[in-house]
Amino acid sequence: MTLNWFKFASPATFYPLAGRLTRPFWILTGVLLVIGLYWGFFQTADQLGGSNPQKEYYRIIFIHVPAAWMSMWLYIVLVFWAAIGLVFNTRLSFMMANAVAPTGAVFTFLALWTGAFWGRPSWGTYWDWDPRLTSELVLFFLYIGYMALHSAIDDTRRADRASALLALVGLVMVPVIYWSINCPDPTQCAALHQRSGLGKIESNILFSMLTMTLAFWMYSFATSFMRLRSIILTREAEASWVQELLNREHSR
Amino acid sequence: MWAVFWCVLKRDLLLAMRRRTDVLTTLFFFMIVVSLFPLGVGTERQVLQILGPGVVWVAALLASMLALERLFAADYEDGTLEQMLLTAQPLSLLVLAKVGAHWLLTGLPLVLIAPLVGMQYHLSDAQIGIMMLSLLLGTPILSLIGAIGAALTLGLRGGGILLSLLILPLYIPVLVYGSGAIEVSVIDLSDTMPYLSLLGAFLLAALTLAPLASAAALKISLE
Numbered sequence: 001m002t003l004n005w006f007k008f009a010s011p012a013t014f015y016p017l018a019g020r021l022t023r024p025f026w027i028l029t030g031v032l033l034v035i036g037l038y039w040g041f042f043q044t045a046d047q048l049g050g051s052n053p054q055k056e057y058y059r060i061i062f063i064h065v066p067a068a069w070m071s072m073w074l075y076i077v078l079v080f081w082a083a084i085g086l087v088f089n090t091r092l093s094f095m096m097a098n099a100v101a102p103t104g105a106v107f108t109f110l111a112l113w114t115g116a117f118w119g120r121p122s123w124g125t126y127w128d129w130d131p132r133l134t135s136e137l138v139l140f141f142l143y144i145g146y147m148a149l150h151s152a153i154d155d156t157r158r159a160d161r162a163s164a165l166l167a168l169v170g171l172v173m174v175p176v177i178y179w180s181i182n183c184p185d186p187t188q189c190a191a192l193h194q195r196s197g198l199g200k201i202e203s204n205i206l207f208s209m210l211t212m213t214l215a216f217w218m219y220s221f222a223t224s225f226m227r228l229r230s231i232i233l234t235r236e237a238e239a240s241w242v243q244e245l246l247n248r249e250h251s252r
Numbered sequence: 253m254w255a256v257f258w259c260v261l262k263r264d265l266l267l268a269m270r271r272r273t274d275v276l277t278t279l280f281f282f283m284i285v286v287s288l289f290p291l292g293v294g295t296e297r298q299v300l301q302i303l304g305p306g307v308v309w310v311a312a313l314l315a316s317m318l319a320l321e322r323l324f325a326a327d328y329e330d331g332t333l334e335q336m337l338l339t340a341q342p343l344s345l346l347v348l349a350k351v352g353a354h355w356l357l358t359g360l361p362l363v364l365i366a367p368l369v370g371m372q373y374h375l376s377d378a379q380i381g382i383m384m385l386s387l388l389l390g391t392p393i394l395s396l397i398g399a400i401g402a403a404l405t406l407g408l409r410g411g412g413i414l415l416s417l418l419i420l421p422l423y424i425p426v427l428v429y430g431s432g433a434i435e436v437s438v439i440d441l442s443d444t445m446p447y448l449s450l451l452g453a454f455l456l457a458a459l460t461l462a463p464l465a466s467a468a469a470l471k472i473s474l475e
Contacts, residue, residue: 141421148417152408161472162404166418169400169465173422176454180425184432 011092011232012241018225018232025222032215036062040208060118061205066213068111068132071139074104074220078146079171082164094160095235097167098150099228103220105143111136131182138177142170156235256341257349264353267326274322278358279365282315286369297374304373305434308383309390309427312362316391317419319358320398321412323350324470328406337474344463347470351399351463359391375434382437382444389451390430396462397422403469425454 008014040062078100085093115133116126127133146163153159201209236242268275289307290300327333327350336346363384370380401419405411433447 138421138424141417145418145421148414149404152405152410152414158472158475162469165400165465165469165472166404169422172461173425176425177421180428184428185436 009090009092011095011236012239014092015229015232015245018229022222022225022229025218025225028218029215029222032211032218036208036211036215039204039211044204044208045202054122057118057121060114062208062212064111064114064118065209066216067107067114068136069213070216070220071104071108071111071136073217074100074107075139075142075167075171075174078104079167082167086161086164086168091160091235092232094164095228095231096224097164098160099224099231100220101143101147101150102227103223105140105147107216107220108136108140108143112140131178134181135178138181139174142167142174146170253341253345256339257345260336260346260349261353264350265356268353268357275357275361278315278319279361281318282311282362283365283369285311285314287372290372300373301375301438304370304375305379305383305431307373308366308369308387308434309431312387312391312430313394313420313423313427315362316358316394317398317416317423318412319354320395320402320415320419323354323399323402324406328474333470334474337471343467343470347399347403347466348459348463351395351466354399355392355395359387359395362391363387376438378441379434379437382441382448383434385448386430386433386451389448389455390426393426393451393455393458394423396458396466399466400462400469403466403473406470406473426451429454 008017040059044059078097081093081097081100084090085097112133115136119128120126146167149166150159150163153162233242286307289303293299293303324333327336337343339346366384366387367380370383375383398415398419401415401422404418405415408414429447429450433444433451436443436447
C-alpha cells in the first residue's frame with residue numbers, strides 16, 4: 001500500500017474527515033473535563049502551603065494553568081500552519097491557521113481573566129505588572145492583531161499571506177518581548193512568580209492539571225475543526241464538490 | 253548596488269523637502285504630546301523627573317508610528333512602488349533606503365529636539381545626553397520594524413489604526429530599554445552601558461532582518 005501524504009491537503013477531502021473527527025474530540029473533551037474537574041475538586045487538599053496557606057481559591061489553577069499553556073501552544077500551531085502555507089502555498093494550511101486563531105485568543109483571555117481572580121485573594125490585587133501576566137497580555141494583542149489584519153483585507157489570498165507573515169514576525173519577536181518584560185534591568189533578572197517545576201507539584205494536583213490540559217487540547221481540536229469546516233464551505237462555495245454536497249443535503 | 257540605495261535615499265529626501273509640512277507635523281505632534289502630559293499629571297518637579305523618560309519614549313513611539321503610514325503610501329498610489337518591484341535590484345535594499353530616508357525625516361528630528369523636552373521635564377544634562385543617545389539608537393529600530401507593518405497594511409481602509417494594533421506590541425523591547433537607560437542614568441552613568449548595548453544589538457538585528465520581512469510583505473501586498 002502506498003501512502004499518499006497529500007491526500008488530506010485538499011479542502012475537498014479534508015472537509016468530511018474534519019466532520020467525522022469533530023464528534024470524537026467533543027466526547028474526549030467532555031470525559032476529560034469531568035475527570036479533571038472531579039479530581040480537582042474532590043481528590044485534592046482543601047488548602048495549599050504552610051504558614052500562609054492558599055484556601056479553596058487555589059483550585060483556579062486547574063483552569064488557569066492549562067489555559068495559559070494552550071494559549072502559548074496554539075500560537076505556535078498557528079505560526080506552524082502559517083509557515084507551511086507560505087512555503088508550500090497550500091490553501092488548507094492558511095485555513096487551519098485561521099481556524100486556530102480565535103480559540104487561541106479565547107484561551108489567552110481566559111488565562112488573564114482567571115489569573116486576575118486568583119491574584120485578588122492571594123496577591124491582594126486583580127492586576128500586577130508581573131512578567132508572565134504582561135507577556136500573556138502581549139500574546140493576546142498578537143492574536144488580535146493577526147485576526148484584525150486578516151479581516152481587514154478583502155482579497156483572501158493576500159489576507160492569508162499577509163497575516164501569515166505577521167504571525168511569523170510575531171513569533172520571532174515573542175522571545176525578545178518576553179525577555180525584555182522579564183528583565184527590565186539587564187544586569188539582574190527577577191520575577192514575582194516563584195520558580196516552579198512539574199516535579200515539585202503534589203501528584204493529585206498535577207494529575208488534575210494535566211487532565212484539564214488534555215481536555216482543553218481536545219476542545220481546541222473540536223472547535224478548530226468545526227470552524228475549519230465553515231471556512232472551507234465559505235471559501236469553496238463556488239467549487240463543484242460543495243454544490244454536490246449541498247444537493248445531497250437537500251435531497252435527504 | 254549601493255548606487256541605487258543612494259539614488260532612492262536622495263529621491264525620498266528631495267520629495268520630502270518639497271513638502272516640508274509633513275516633516276514638521278511629526279515633530280510638532282511629538283512636542284504637543286510631551287507638553288500635554290504635565291498639564292494632566294501636575295507640574296511638580298519630582299513627578300515630572302520620574303515620568304519624563306517614559307513619556308518621551310511613548311511619545312516617540314506614537315510619533316514614529318503615525319509617520320509610518322506615509323512611508324509607502326505615495327509611491328503605492330502613483331505606481332512607483334510597482335516599478336521598484338520590477339527592477340533587478342534587491343527589493344530589501346530599496347526598502348532599506350526608503351526606511352533610511354524616513355528615519356532621517358521623522359526620527360532624527362526627535363533626537364535633535366530631545367534636549368528641549370529634557371528641560372521641560374527638569375532632567376539633568378547627563379540624563380539628556382543619555383536620552384539623545386538612546387533615541388538615536390532606538391528610533392531607527394522603530395522605523396525598521398514599523399516598515400513591515402506599513403507594507404502589510406498598504407492601501408487598506410483604516411490602515412493607520414490597524415497599523416498601530418499590529419506594530420505597537422512589537423515596540424515593547426525598545427520602549428523598556430530606551431526609557432530604562434534614561435531612568436538608570438540618574439544614579440550612575442556607567443549603569444546605562446548594558447541598556448545602550450542591548451539597544452545597539454536590537455538595531456543591528458533589525459537592520460539585517462526587518463528589510464527582508466518588509467520586502468516580503470510588499471510582494472504580498474502588491475501581487
